[in-house]
Amino acid sequence: MRYVKWSLLGLVALLLFGFFHYTLPQHDIVRIVGTENRRMDIGANSWFFASPDVGNAASTSRDIFFVNAVFADGGTMEYRNEDTGWGWPPYFKMDSFSLATEAKELVSTKAAPVWVAVTHYGWRNQLFTIFPNVIALRQVDGPDATIIPWANIVILTLLLLALFMIRRMWLQFRERTIDPAVIDVRQSIDELDDRADRVGDRARGFFGRMFGRK
Incomplete structure (x- = not known):
């Protein structure tokens, strides 16, 4: 019974860790290389996407803003830019259009990089086609900037x-x-x-x- 008890406690701890790791805000320092508006069919992975933008009707197929970025070490990342509205997680984000414009203003080249601190939640997984959701963008001095x-x-x-x-x-x-x-x-x-x-x-x-x- 002791092994069953510790196994259950370990499973609960793992689930809690995954929940908080997905939900709590994280910070990446990247160089934004592009933005796009992509039409996507939301199916079995709908759990990892926000509700439709506030004011839009619910649909399994919709346009989603994306922010394409590159890390200092050359790694790439794609962020989605969706409203969370009044749903979960409780970020109350309703400015995805304004954030898309802000991201376009921060696009830079490798020769003249502009480093941006991207606040987001969620995970990037290519197998299930899920992306972290951008919450805020802030220009920083360089790729080594400290974010507390x-x-x-x-x-x-x-x-x-x-x-x-x-x-x-x-x-x-x-x-x-x-x-x-x-x-x-x-x-x-x-x-x-x-x-x-x-x-x-x-x-x-x-x-x-x-x-x-x-």
Whole structure:
């Protein structure tokens, strides 16, 4: 049972890690090399795409803005640029058109690079055709610029505090309610056992006296 317990805890931890890694904002420093508006059919991978832009009707086929970028080491990345609206994750992004224009303004060449900090959430996976979603763009001095993930620090700190408080509340609840109830149940069981033993002793004594007579 111990292995089952730790396996379940490991699975829960893995799911939580994946959830937060996908949802929390991440930062890339890249050079934007182009933008495009691509028509895509959203099918089984719709889970990894945002809802249609705010004000548009829901459809399995729609236009999606993309931002094409290159890292300092030559690696490439494609970001989608979709509104999140009032849905999940709760970024309340409704400016995908403005962000597309901003991305076009930041396009640069290898000879005259403009480095941009891209704030995004999500993953890039070629097998399932999923892309991280751009939340914000900000020009930085160079590819080695330091980005401190303040939002992640604040969110994870608040989450840890909430978990700590929940654990404290649970321990107090168990100490004040569950443990006394368990003790009462055990005492009741012990009393029943004692009564059963006394009844058994009396019965054995009665039958012993009755059958022991000559």
